[in-house]
Amino acid sequence: MEPSIIDFIYKRKQLLVEKWLEEVESVTQDSAITRIPEDIYSETNREFIDVIVNTLHVSPEEAKERLRSFVERLIHIGWPLSYFTRGLQAFRRVILEEMKENTQAEQAFSTFGEVENWIDGIVNQLVDEYTGSWENTLNLQKLALKELSAPLIPVFSHISVMPLIGTIDTERAKLIMENLLEGIIEHRSQVVLIDITGVPVVDTMVAHHIIQAAEAVRLVGAECILVGIRPEIAQTIVNLGIDLGKFPTKSTLRKGIESGLEVTNKKIVEIE
Structure with a gap:
């Protein structure tokens, strides 16, 4: 991603987070999210954005590993995939709206594609992580069932x-x-x-x-x-x-x- 875009996001990080927290409230309508205590939900939201933004200044391999570690922890405690995908969509909207308001139209248009690719890459990784986790869990359950099934x-x-x-x-x-x-x-x-x-x-x-x-x-x-x-x-x-x-x-x-x-x-x- 262009350094100017990274600099734009970093300089407005706090503002972007605040706007995103307002946007992401709609995600809490998910029944699985509403059962999570408010303090944990709020802390996780901020950690989520930190992980996303920090992927901009590390290598692609390290960015994937940080995201994988964060997502695996939430998968194990039951956070739904919709929290991540809808949350990322909301974050993308916030960034693009902020760019539209604070940059020239030509410059904003040229950077939209880079932001889209950045967020899409993270969404794809999240889907892969969840798919892999479900498949692994299903395989483990099948193995356990076979071990316990029909003993004489x-x-x-x-x-x-x-x-x-x-x-x-x-x-x-x-x-x-x-x-x-x-x-x-x-x-x-x-x-x-x-x-x-x-x-x-x-x-x-x-x-x-x-x-x-x-x-x-x-x-x-x-x-x-x-x-x-x-x-x-x-x-x-x-x-x-x-x-x-x-x-x-x-x-x-x-x-x-x-x-x-x-x-x-x-x-x-x-x-x-």
Whole structure:
């Protein structure tokens, strides 16, 4: 950017900040912003402008790093992208209006493009930072879900439980199948209880995946018992005409464990 433009912005920095603070009040209408305490909001506004203006007198690499550090901190505490984009648009308007009032028309027109490019570059970086943060968060959540999803838990000798929680799609069904078969071999399970208490909806596709899992369990020499059949789930299964008659079903995990104990010739006795 031309040194004369940088000098213009620096000399009028305080005035520009004050005008910008008035402009940016409209951004506070965002519900995510209104929940932020007033003192933190005001302090962050001034820090935001300092970061933006200070990008003018450092190298492009250092400017990007300073902006990245500032934005990452606010992303982590939940500041919306609209705060930055709308705030920058307001700051651009303030600068251009100030130039229009205090410079000749020809000079103001020639500098508008440089200011536009400067602010657009910052907006693009902000969008990239937010996009990267969301993608990273989404990937981490997917990894965490895979690590926690559908574990096969041994509860008694040769009896294991697989609790299912949340929506089951094709990708997750594949993971369930893999964990199920690997767990049966590892724990030498004779009976596997698939608990669908935490599955909100059982439709044709979900039932198909469960039936496939039960068939796979049978093929490796174990017995599958489906537990957690709530009344509304039972009604849905009947209405859809889904046949779950190939393997036993129980309404609760407790009843399923009792059946599993019978299959493995075990029982629980009370000690007086």
